[in-house]
Amino acid sequence: MSNLIEIRWHGRGGQGAKTASLLLADAAFNTGKYIQGFPEYGPERMGAPITAYNRISDEPITVHSNIYEPDYVVVVDDTLLDCVDVTAGLKPDGAIIINTTKDGEELKAALKGYTGNVYKIDARKVSMETLGKYFPNTPMLAAVVKVSGIMTDEAFLEDMIGSFKHKFAKKPEVIDGNMKALEMALQEVTKV
Amino acid sequence: MGIRERLSGNEAAAIAMKQINPDVVAAFPITPSTEIPQYFSSFVSNGEVDTEFVAVESEHSAMSACIGAQAAGARAMTATSANGLSLMWEMVYIASSLRLPIVMSLVNRAVSGPLNIHNDHSDAMGVRDSGWIMLFSENNQEAYDNLLMAHRIAEHKDVLLPLMVCQDGFITSHSIENIELLEDEKVKEFVGKYNPEHYLLNDKEPIAVGPLDLQAYLFEHKAQQAVAMRNAKKVIAEVSADFERLTGRKYEFFEKYKMDDAETVIVCMNSTAGTAKAAVDELREQGVKAGLLKIRMFRPFPSEEVAEALKNVKAIAVLDKADSLNGAGGALFEDVVSGMYVANVHVPTVNYVYGIGGRDTTVSDIKKVYNDLNEVAQTGNVGNPYRYLGLRGEI
Numbered sequence: 001m002s003n004l005i006e007i008r009w010h011g012r013g014g015q016g017a018k019t020a021s022l023l024l025a026d027a028a029f030n031t032g033k034y035i036q037g038f039p040e041y042g043p044e045r046m047g048a049p050i051t052a053y054n055r056i057s058d059e060p061i062t063v064h065s066n067i068y069e070p071d072y073v074v075v076v077d078d079t080l081l082d083c084v085d086v087t088a089g090l091k092p093d094g095a096i097i098i099n100t101t102k103d104g105e106e107l108k109a110a111l112k113g114y115t116g117n118v119y120k121i122d123a124r125k126v127s128m129e130t131l132g133k134y135f136p137n138t139p140m141l142a143a144v145v146k147v148s149g150i151m152t153d154e155a156f157l158e159d160m161i162g163s164f165k166h167k168f169a170k171k172p173e174v175i176d177g178n179m180k181a182l183e184m185a186l187q188e189v190t191k192v
Numbered sequence: 193m194g195i196r197e198r199l200s201g202n203e204a205a206a207i208a209m210k211q212i213n214p215d216v217v218a219a220f221p222i223t224p225s226t227e228i229p230q231y232f233s234s235f236v237s238n239g240e241v242d243t244e245f246v247a248v249e250s251e252h253s254a255m256s257a258c259i260g261a262q263a264a265g266a267r268a269m270t271a272t273s274a275n276g277l278s279l280m281w282e283m284v285y286i287a288s289s290l291r292l293p294i295v296m297s298l299v300n301r302a303v304s305g306p307l308n309i310h311n312d313h314s315d316a317m318g319v320r321d322s323g324w325i326m327l328f329s330e331n332n333q334e335a336y337d338n339l340l341m342a343h344r345i346a347e348h349k350d351v352l353l354p355l356m357v358c359q360d361g362f363i364t365s366h367s368i369e370n371i372e373l374l375e376d377e378k379v380k381e382f383v384g385k386y387n388p389e390h391y392l393l394n395d396k397e398p399i400a401v402g403p404l405d406l407q408a409y410l411f412e413h414k415a416q417q418a419v420a421m422r423n424a425k426k427v428i429a430e431v432s433a434d435f436e437r438l439t440g441r442k443y444e445f446f447e448k449y450k451m452d453d454a455e456t457v458i459v460c461m462n463s464t465a466g467t468a469k470a471a472v473d474e475l476r477e478q479g480v481k482a483g484l485l486k487i488r489m490f491r492p493f494p495s496e497e498v499a500e501a502l503k504n505v506k507a508i509a510v511l512d513k514a515d516s517l518n519g520a521g522g523a524l525f526e527d528v529v530s531g532m533y534v535a536n537v538h539v540p541t542v543n544y545v546y547g548i549g550g551r552d553t554t555v556s557d558i559k560k561v562y563n564d565l566n567e568v569a570q571t572g573n574v575g576n577p578y579r580y581l582g583l584r585g586e587i
Contacts, residue, residue: 025198026198026368029198034369034370035368035370036368036369037367037368038363038367041310041366060370062467062469063466063470063555064331064364064466064467065467065553066552066554068554
């Protein structure tokens with residue numbers, strides 16, 4: 001399956017990494033792909049490191065294991081760089097996308113010699129400006145779509161408005177903010 | 193045809209139950225099956241089904257309520273996992289001995305202790321001799337499809353046995369994947385109405401259910417259960433053929449994946465079969481004649497058919513996701529080798545216990561097994577037949 005894309009999410013319990021992985025699976029599904037979205041369940045607590053995964057392919061996916069050699073890694077919380085080996089198995093021709101305000105030198109030091117592409121985005125800034133609260137998963141979802149090129153920005157945004165209308169059926173007032181967060185994140189993610 | 197969707201294995205099971213619209217669902221929440229009754233109870237609250245949902249205080253009561261409902265003449269379903277099934281255990285045997293075609297969704301998880309919430313098959317293996325039909329499912333699609341076929345198999349007059357549909361906890365129960373659903377009307381038509389021949393609420397035929405059954409009759413009743421289990425093979429084949437005509441999805445007692453010219457073969461169940469397919473594909477590209485036999489119908493066990501399918505291969509590994517702790521082999525291994533022995537099929541066969549308590553099993557783990565099998569095939573020497581896959585350190 002040469003078109004298979006594998007993504008690993010690192011976040012902390014409560015930040016929505018699992019939800020983001022499921023939303024990404026949804027969006028890719030809606031463009032006609034075969035998808036998997038699944039969290040690695042452990043002793044879950046608010047703030048504890050958690051991992052979630054996506055497989056996205058043009059062909060049916062039969063593998064049912066965790067992902068050890070991802071094409072992309074998404075780090076939803078940069079304090080994880082100190083305690084989780086986030087680049088473990090990450091393909092050199094892949095990329096890591098980090099929610100951070102650290103500069104390139106700091107990131108290079110934290111990533112222990114990872115030679116692939118490094119992208120960063122200040123998801124806190126995006127989230128505060130568009131939602132008024134800190135929900136890093138929405139900007140990170142847009143960032144990984146942008147970097148991986150799984151779908152076009154337009155297709156992604158069009159699909160997400162449908163997803164948010166469904167997800168936030170009981171609080172439609174947050175849909176606009178979430179859409180703005182996605183649009184802004186698509187622009188804000190930068191290569192280090 | 194069909195509805196393209198993406199659902200977790202638990203969602204798929206709950207949707208199947210919604211489309212089946214049973215008379216009674218009685219369940220108690222336990223990870224990782226909790227979502228099934230959770231979603232189903234919302235279908236009840238929203239009026240999408242007209243099922244009587246019984247929120248019982250334990251799994252023992254859940255199975256008891258299902259037994260009462262089914263004996264009364266209703267179609268009853270439940271869902272559970274691991275220790276939930278353990279607590280049901282007494283009633284699990286009673287359900288089958290009373291010949292009540294209850295359908296259970298079993299989301300496989302390790303039985304404690306020490307406490308572990310993750311996947312293995314120790315819960316299912318604990319009830320393998322309880323007289324329930326047991327179907328295993330590789331993914332959400334198979335969990336859904338097996339449930340849609342369940343009632344027609346269980347309720348058939350030549351069978352009348354309860355049936356459980358197994359899927360791997362978390363690995364498929366909590367993974368969102370593509371699935372093709374049937375339209376509600378097609379499910380309704382396929383499953384059909386439940387018309388029990390004998391039932392407690394039939395005032396024209398007063399009967400007793402579950403009275404004392406001593407030396408004079410219990411033996412004969414048990415033998416009848418065994419006959420019913422043998423009859424289930426034919427019925428499972430018929431219902432699966434009907435289902436294929438409806439959906440195009442083919443289900444047999446087991447799936448043969450690239451078995452035509454296979455020399456080294458893995459036998460396993462549930463989600464690991466999907467991972468093994470990826471391993472087989474990679475090995476085939478390298479010219480290795482690897483094959484896979486995925487057991488769907490574990491009870492009744494298709495002994496003759498398995499022996500026939502394996503008779504020409506050079507080496508076999510049977511993967512057990514539960515350790516029988518008997519100092520010999522796992523349950524699936526013992527079933528496969530005894531079936532082969534009786535059929536006079538002699539192929540070097542080894543057993544791997546793997547995936548215990550949710551230990552992840554990867555494509556490279558599976559390829560290692562095929563590599564081991566190449567050595568067995570070349571030397572004809574089985575070595576230690578009781579092996580572990582993915583265990584740390586030496587035992």
